[in-house]
Amino acid sequence: PLVLGIETSCDETGIGLVRGHTLLADTIASSVDEHARFGGVVPEVASRAHLEALTPTLERALDRAGVKLSDVDAVAVTAGPGLAGALLVGVAAAKAYALGLGVPLYGVNHLAAHVAVDQLEHGPLPKPCVALLVSGGHSSLLLVTDVAREVISLGSTVDDAAGEAFDKVARVLGLPFPGGPHIDRAAASGSGDAIAFPRGKYDDGTLDFSFSGLKTAVARWIEAREAAGEPVPVADVAASFQEAVVDVLTRKALQACARYDVKDLLIGGGVAANSRLRALAQERCDAAGVRLRVPRPSLCTDNGAMVAALGAEMLAAGVPASPLDIPADSSLPVTTVRV
Ligand code: ATP
């Protein structure tokens, strides 16, 4: 069966076409440049951009996949979490397509979709697996027993998300928005142990995270440098900050695997594109005898394929379709995989 996925939760209009675990098309239009000068996503601007981009992005996907809209057997859409107005554009479109085509509608959780997308690259998910979900708005450790039906939260950030910390530190370093990829690049020529930044909740025995103290420590360190009239070593600050984040993320992810006796770790969400996180996770998984799965970077950041992948999984698992009057839920909890 051919599944259409629609993603409009933030600033990416993503369309995916998936058959089983095979990705046929993944097209995207981003309004990120329109937000850059505000240093963050402007909800009204994002919603309008989704309205304009949705149909052309869908046409491109159909073209690329060599299929017709009438070939679609199910429609999946991000129903939350995300920006309310942005979500509404995708949800309204998905309802219209599902109704018009007479096919089932799946209102899916964006965060579960960040996990499910890996199936397009590495095949069926081991059951269970531990998933480290690290994105712009969320940072969680999940026990994924069946991504189409059940995701259990083991821990999450008590303040900032990992991606949010990357974006805020990038801003104090004078790097463009969104900052994650810029920090990743700047860090390549710096040293991760140049500056000892704090690692929040490192030894607290929980599977929770905290990044706001780290963010503040970086800002204070830079201020002190500037006050002393000394130049800020951008590459070393970026590398040392990044090391502090990925050290805690990988440590807690492997603690989760050990605690639940799980031998498969999956990393998803925009921050999973980070090169140092991928490298350190591989190193620590190898040492612990845990298999690591991380999708290619283009599938880590927001896209439509991830939504189609989760929809396809639900269809295959016989999960009942969503009613046609589902709401867009901006604060949908990570444990609600289908609305
Ligand atoms: P959520 O999924 O929580 O709703 P979102 O959809 O806005 O949030 P994603 O697209 O999943 O977020 O991820 C975007 C985040 O990933 C941004 O914070 C961005 O800076 C970060 N990011 C992207 N690439 C990298 C990278 N190479 N290194 C670190 N962070 C990165």
Ligand code: MG
């Ligand atoms: Mg984005």
Ligand code: FE
């Ligand atoms: Fe996301």
